[in-house]
Each structure stands twice: as C-alpha cells, then as structure tokens.
Amino acid sequence: MSGPASAAPVVPRRHDHRSLRGWAQRVETVQTEDRLDRLHELTGGRPLLMDRAxxxxxxxxDLDEVLRRLAGPRADRAEDRGFAEGTGxxxxxxPAAGYRALDDEFKGGLFDLEGVxxxxxxxxxxxxxxxxxxNTGAAEDLLR
Structure with missing residues (x-):
C-alpha cells in the first residue's frame, strides 16, 4: 500500500530565452533576435502558447501577424479553455476556484496584484x- 500523495506544487515547464532560440531554429519560425524577444514576451516560454504560435x-x-494575434485579445473561448485545462x-x-474568481472579477479588464x-x-x-x-504563476497564465 502506498503512502499519502505529495501536495507539492508542480512548476510548469517553460522555455527560457536560450531554449526558445533552439525551438525557433527547429521549427524555422523566428529569424531575428527582436522577434524572438517579442515571442518570449508574449508566450512566457509556455509550451502551450509556443505550440499556438x-x-x-x-x-x-507571417510571423508579424502571429505576434499581433498573440498580443491581441483572445477571441476563441474554446481554445482559451483548452489552454487553461492544459496548464492543470x-x-x-x-486553485480552480481562485482562477474562476479572477475570471469573474476582472473579465479581461485591468488588475493589480493586490486586487487579484x-x-x-x-x-x-x-x-x-x-x-x-x-504566486504559483498559473494566475499569470490565465490572465495573460
């Protein structure tokens, strides 16, 4: 019989700037450093957002159009729901109750840390x- 399960949080895997560069070279998406910086800024290196890009x-x-779409408001609620579910x-x-509270409270509007x-x-x-x-960072994922 196994012991109690651990309640330790799982930190999602993210690309840092160097691994993002390797990813971009493999998929032949980004050719310039400024675009790579922008892609990292918009995705935070999150694999689900990288896959979306x-x-x-x-x-x-057209990478410029991709970056514009990533920066703009999300219009596809099903895709957003899939992202949220994919983050776990x-x-x-x-945490699920907390994230639903954030969605209810802010509805895409402006917020600050204390308000969250x-x-x-x-x-x-x-x-x-x-x-x-x-502080787990997942709230940042959902409110991005």
Whole structure:
C-alpha cells in the first residue's frame, strides 16, 4: 500500500530565452533576435502558447501577424479553455476556484496584484492560500 500523495506544487515547464532560440531554429519560425524577444514576451516560454504560435505561423506564414494575434485579445473561448485545462489549473479544486474568481472579477479588464489576491481570497476564504495560488504563476497564465 502506498503512502499519502505529495501536495507539492508542480512548476510548469517553460522555455527560457536560450531554449526558445533552439525551438525557433527547429521549427524555422523566428529569424531575428527582436522577434524572438517579442515571442518570449508574449508566450512566457509556455509550451502551450509556443505550440499556438507555431500553428498560427504554419497557417498564416507571417510571423508579424502571429505576434499581433498573440498580443491581441483572445477571441476563441474554446481554445482559451483548452489552454487553461492544459496548464492543470483545474486539477486541484482550490486553485480552480481562485482562477474562476479572477475570471469573474476582472473579465479581461485591468488588475493589480493586490486586487487579484483579494478576489481569490474572497472566493476561497483564505488570504494565505490566495497568495499561494497567485504566486504559483498559473494566475499569470490565465490572465495573460
């Protein structure tokens, strides 16, 4: 019989600037350093967003248009839901409740860190847990 499961958070894998450069060379998407910097800024090196950028580039063939679309507001709610599910944020009910609170509270509007913590704390009833949820970085993924 196995022991209790660990409750340690899992940090999502992300590309740093160097590994992003290797990815860009493999998929032959980005040829200039400024575009590579912009791609990293818009995706944070998150593999799911990198895959989205690659699919858009294959579809459009224009990196500038891909970068514009990544920077613009998201219009495809199903794709956004797939991204959120892919990050694993819905696997644990506590962070999931926090993220739903953020979505309800801000609806794509402007926010600051304290406002985010407050919205999550009001939803789950625990400020320390709210800070943990926000500081895991997954809130950044969802609010990007």
């Amino acid at each position: 690659h699919r858009l580039h294959e579809e459009l063939g 944020v819905y696997a644990d009910p506590l 913590v407050t919205a999550v704390a009001l939803e789950i009833g625990d400020e320390d847990e709210a800070r943990w949820i926000v």
